[in-house]
Structure formats: structure tokens, C-alpha cells
Amino acid sequence: DAGVTQSPTHLIKTRGQHVTLRCSPISGHKSVSWYQQVLGQGPQFIFQYYEKEERGRGNFPDRFSARQFPNYSSELNVNALLLGDSALYLCASSLERGAYEQYFGPGTRLTVT
Amino acid sequence: GNSVTQMEGPVTLSEEAFLTINCTYTATGYPSLFWYVQYPGEGLQLLLKATKADDKGSNKGFEATYRKETTSFHLEKGSVQVSDSAVYFCALRGGSNDYKLSFGAGTTVTVRA
Numbered sequence: 349d350a351g352v353t354q355s356p357t358h359l360i361k362t363r364g365q366h367v368t369l370r371c372s373p374i375s376g377h378k379s380v381s382w383y384q385q386v387l388g389q390g391p392q393f394i395f396q397y398y399e400k401e402e403r404g405r406g407n408f409p410d411r412f413s414a415r416q417f418p419n420y421s422s423e424l425n426v427n428a429l430l431l432g433d434s435a436l437y438l439c440a441s442s443l444e445r446g447a448y449e450q451y452f453g454p455g456t457r458l459t460v461t
Numbered sequence: 462g463n464s465v466t467q468m469e470g471p472v473t474l475s476e477e478a479f480l481t482i483n484c485t486y487t488a489t490g491y492p493s494l495f496w497y498v499q500y501p502g503e504g505l506q507l508l509l510k511a512t513k514a515d516d517k518g519s520n521k522g523f524e525a526t527y528r529k530e531t532t533s534f535h536l537e538k539g540s541v542q543v544s545d546s547a548v549y550f551c552a553l554r555g556g557s558n559d560y561k562l563s564f565g566a567g568t569t570v571t572v573r574a
Contacts, residue, residue, distance in 0.1 A: 381561065390566050393562060451507075452497075
């Protein structure tokens, strides 16, 4: 079975622009979480979605939003990009909302110039 | 809130040396504890977990014991290999209804032949 996939792998945006990142969970997994990993730091939780509803939100501004589709894939949107948004964005999927095992994708490397 | 503090790196070892990475945590309730590993250019992989006090997680020769009295979850391996070179993250998940992972800053381990 395929693991968690994310697209694109890399992208470069300019300050003020908008970006959409995509994630496809492992087949059968209903929960998707998003994390931001700034270089040299541990991942920080952004959102969790389960059964297409937001179930948790981290300490991120309203410029960050996400949604989950009927096939359980997910999009993370970031508006009005800042230089500080440059990071590796990781998506993780799990079978259920409370499952201990979260499987991470390879991430999307976002660079804001 | 929940937080994780782990030993700063980088750590450089020779093959077959003993590895210890210290991790302590602050949490309310009864958290679950995890070690994740990130190889260069890849996403995070779950290495091991412990879901209650005194549990020992183990995988691929790595071990960690959940010590509630010292709020610690130190990672150990008796004989490292070059292929163990990676960044290691300690993480916790809070109690019921709190499914996000809180990560430490990561420890970079380099094993030399």
C-alpha cells in the first residue's frame, strides 16, 4: 500500500501570496493532521481533521486554514504568506482520531522570498 | 500546556558505541510518549512508543522506558550503526481528547564508521 503522499514536494512563493498544499492519507485512514517544521526545530501542530471536520487547532493565525474531502484527502491553505512561513509542512494520517500510530508523509518544503 | 525537552545535539559517535538521548516532559494527565526518527530528506517515522507509566517501548535495538516519577523517556541503543544517523524527536500526546503530538526540538545523531 502507498504511504502518505504530499504535493508538491517543493515550492517557492513570494510574500503576500497564497499557497495550497495537498495530502493523501493512507488508504482507509480517516484522520489527517498537519504540522509545520521550521528548520532546526521540532514539528508544531497546526490542525487535525477527522471525518471531514476540524477536531483540533494549534496556535497558528487565521491565515492558516484547512479542509478534508469525502475521500479523506486534505488541503492546507496559507494566505498572505510571510517570510516566517518558510518551513517543511508535514501531513500525518491515522486510522482513527485517537490511534497511537500517526504515519507521516515526506513533507512539502515551502520557501517564501 | 504540554512540552518536551530533549538533549541538544549534535551527537557524533563511532560505530558500535552506546547511544543515549535524554528526553523529559511536562504534561497534565496521563500522556503517551513517542520517539520518532527522521532520515535525511524523509518524513518522520515512528520508532517506538509507550502509553503508560513503566511501559518500555522497543524497536530496531532502540529502547525507552516511560518514567513517571522522573517525567522522562530517554532513548538508548547499545550498539549504533552508520545507518542510525538521523534526527531523533521525542514527542508526547496528551490524555483523552487531546490527540496532537508535541515534539521536542530534535537531536541530530551522526555515526561514523
